[in-house]
Amino acid sequence: MKYILVTASLFVSSLIIPFSSIAQDDLLKMLENEQTNSINYTYATFKTTRIINGQSVENIAGGNLNFVIGHRFGKINDGAYQLFGLDQSTIRLGFEYGISDRLNIGIGRSSYLKTGDGSLKFKLLRQSNKIPVTTTLFASMAVNGMKWSEPERTNYFSSRLSFAYQVLIAHKFTNAFSLQLSPSLVHRNLVGTTEDQNDIYAIGIGGRIKLSNRVSLNAEYYYQLPGINADKTYNSVALGFDIETGGHIFQLQVTNSKGMIGEYFIPTTSGNILDGDIYFGFNINRVFTIKK
Numbered sequence: 499m500k501y502i503l504v505t506a507s508l509f510v511s512s513l514i515i516p517f518s519s520i521a522q523d524d525l526l527k528m529l530e531n532e533q534t535n536s537i538n539y540t541y542a543t544f545k546t547t548r549i550i551n552g553q554s555v556e557n558i559a560g561g562n563l564n565f566v567i568g569h570r571f572g573k574i575n576d577g578a579y580q581l582f583g584l585d586q587s588t589i590r591l592g593f594e595y596g597i598s599d600r601l602n603i604g605i606g607r608s609s610y611l612k613t614g615d616g617s618l619k620f621k622l623l624r625q626s627n628k629i630p631v632t633t634t635l636f637a638s639m640a641v642n643g644m645k646w647s648e649p650e651r652t653n654y655f656s657s658r659l660s661f662a663y664q665v666l667i668a669h670k671f672t673n674a675f676s677l678q679l680s681p682s683l684v685h686r687n688l689v690g691t692t693e694d695q696n697d698i699y700a701i702g703i704g705g706r707i708k709l710s711n712r713v714s715l716n717a718e719y720y721y722q723l724p725g726i727n728a729d730k731t732y733n734s735v736a737l738g739f740d741i742e743t744g745g746h747i748f749q750l751q752v753t754n755s756k757g758m759i760g761e762y763f764i765p766t767t768s769g770n771i772l773d774g775d776i777y778f779g780f781n782i783n784r785v786f787t788i789k790k
Contacts, residue, residue, distance in 0.1 A: 561789035575774030612643030662760035
């Protein structure tokens with residue numbers, strides 16, 4: 499009898515163990531497939547919504563408000579009489595609000611040409627283990643608030659308007675290095691002469707190198723495609739540092755551009771780096787949670 503029970507137990511075990519092994523293999527495959535199908539998103543390609551002058555692919559999270567103070571001093575080569583540019587300044591105050599994690603709206607007011615501006619920013623794609631790049635669409639409109647130089651003629655409000663459109667494409671290669679391309683179009687309703695371009699095309703390239711957990715080195719360059727405007731102005735160049743301090747992000751920078759929005763720094767940069775036409779400036783970013 500004992501022999502029969504032992505034999506029966508071995509027989510039952512020989513039937514159960516293979517099925518148990520198969521079930522375990524199936525479970526492991528299911529877990530592997532689930533991990534393969536899961537999406538792991540990339541975070542913090544850049545520290546904030548701007549690389550330096552130009553926009554980055556980053557958005558403000560839904561329900562948050564970013565208050566941005568932009569400041570540009572005068573040209574360094576103005577010399578000691580102007581305290582190397584510190585006696586002069588241009589300022590911009592801006593607000594960026596996250597309607598959702600993908601859609602942002604923004605408004606701003608700059609002392610440069612007394613300009614008001616508004617913008618929309620939409621994150622189309624987000625870099626992950628399945629998508630190689632983050633892609634963000636940006637559109638803005640600027641209104642020149644200066645008094646008309648010839649008030650006696652018929653002037654139209656539409657002549658004050660200019661527009662900027664950008665496709666921002668970035669890839670975060672490592673935790674310390676990110677790179678972005680920014681194909682751009684600036685349209686100006688009114689230009690100085692019939693020979694001047696209403697439409698200016700440019701390609702921007704910008705990058706970030708992380709130096710520590712709180713500091714990064716940023717660089718940016720906007721190349722204007724050949725044309726009348728490119729012959730009369732300079733390409734925008736900028737170099738700076740992002741410094742994170744608690745709830746603030748400080749961006750210290752030097753650039754040959756006086757304007758702080760795409761409608762101006764892309765087509766109207768008049769500073770020649772080789773002549774020392776360099777502006778020192780900074781941006782201060784402070785994010786507030788409006789709606790949780």
